Amino acid sequence: MGVKDFSKTFDAKEVKISYVKDKKIAVDASVIAYQASLGMKSVNALTDICGNPTIHINVVIAKCLNFHKNGAKQSWIFDYHEKGYINPNKTLEIEKRKKIKEKAEKKIREIKSSQKTKQKNQDLFSSDDEDDEEIKQDQINQQEKMCFSLTDKIVNDIKFILDCFDIPWCDSPKGHEAEAVCAKLTSDEKHNESPFDLVWTTDTDAIIYGSKQIVRELKIKQKKKYMMYDLNTILEDKKIDMDDLKKIAVILGTDHAKKTPKIGPKTVLKKFRETELTNEQKKAVKVFTPTVNINQLKWSNPDISSTESFEDKDKIKTLLDWLEGKDFNRERIQKQINKDL
Numbered sequence: 001m002g003v004k005d006f007s008k009t010f011d012a013k014e015v016k017i018s019y020v021k022d023k024k025i026a027v028d029a030s031v032i033a034y035q036a037s038l039g040m041k042s043v044n045a046l047t048d049i050c051g052n053p054t055i056h057i058n059v060v061i062a063k064c065l066n067f068h069k070n071g072a073k074q075s076w077i078f079d080y081h082e083k084g085y086i087n088p089n090k091t092l093e094i095e096k097r098k099k100i101k102e103k104a105e106k107k108i109r110e111i112k113s114s115q116k117t118k119q120k121n122q123d124l125f126s127s128d129d130e131d132d133e134e135i136k137q138d139q140i141n142q143q144e145k146m147c148f149s150l151t152d153k154i155v156n157d158i159k160f161i162l163d164c165f166d167i168p169w170c171d172s173p174k175g176h177e178a179e180a181v182c183a184k185l186t187s188d189e190k191h192n193e194s195p196f197d198l199v200w201t202t203d204t205d206a207i208i209y210g211s212k213q214i215v216r217e218l219k220i221k222q223k224k225k226y227m228m229y230d231l232n233t234i235l236e237d238k239k240i241d242m243d244d245l246k247k248i249a250v251i252l253g254t255d256h257a258k259k260t261p262k263i264g265p266k267t268v269l270k271k272f273r274e275t276e277l278t279n280e281q282k283k284a285v286k287v288f289t290p291t292v293n294i295n296q297l298k299w300s301n302p303d304i305s306s307t308e309s310f311e312d313k314d315k316i317k318t319l320l321d322w323l324e325g326k327d328f329n330r331e332r333i334q335k336q337i338n339k340d341l
Contacts, residue, residue, distance in 0.1 A: 076162055216228075
């Protein structure tokens with residue numbers, strides 16, 4: 001996801017979470033959902049009594065509370081979803097993910113088959129055998145992550161949590177990516193009476209779409225870091241304009257077009273002007289000029305400037321009842337909410 005080697009081409013500024021104080025932030029919900037769902041050793045590390053994954057629930061609640069505690073006014077934007085629909089601008093990336101998933105599924109079958117064969121031929125396992133089984137399970141866990149995709153259940157869980165906290169959210173219009181909508185919310189001052197200050201995402205595409213700023217939450221050497229990219233700073237430092245930035249992005253490689261061979265982060269700024277784009281790359285450049293009308297977005301809470309999030313006690317109780325039904329410790333979650341509010 002995003003622009004290949006973007007962080008090696010353009011500089012970021014490390015910031016603290018307190019950077020969001022008094023800022024209006026557009027949260028790329030799908031990115032958060034993926035991070036939340038893949039954050040543990042196994043995608044099935046935590047489940048409810050029906051076997052449904054619940055890892056994302058813990059993470060999303062903590063994320064919402066952390067934004068609120070640090071003074072951000074948050075709104076979440078989801079990718080458009082319709083059964084069977086494929087965004088024509090994402091066919092390259094979807095095909096790539098399909099191949100990765102098929103390869104991972106094949107690997108899982110091979111590992112499980114070898115486990116069954118070994119168990120059939122051995123009555124007793126040594127400690128070495130047990131270690132080997134643990135290694136194989138780790139391999140299965142890794143491949144299951146490669147197969148993972150967001151389900152309606154996970155997305156609806158997240159929307160329910162946001163509703164209980166009175167946090168506004170919307171779905172992207174058909175044909176538009178969430179990061180494109182997020183970018184438009186920060187950049188379209190002509191049609192936006194109260195533009196957003198930044199986009200919270202790990203997807204660097206958001207900058208190419210025109211986000212004024214993005215903040216990426218990353219793990220670097222096992223430490224959580226927040227890296228902020230500022231669009232104006234990038235353009236001024238590299239002496240380029242938005243058209244140049246879009247061209248640089250597709251040369252490096254994006255979800256919409258393959259990279260230009262033999263050009264990488266060390267050479268792209270020197271060579272991009274003389275580089276001829278392929279037809280596929282030219283189409284990709286056009287993708288990065290979003291035409292979404294932000295006034296037509298259908299928000300869960302029409303008043304996205306409201307400051308009343310987290311204040312409806314009945315909705316908080318509904319959330320706690322729901323969590324308790326999923327085997328969460330009600331008292332622990334209540335303490336967490338009370339502490340951060």
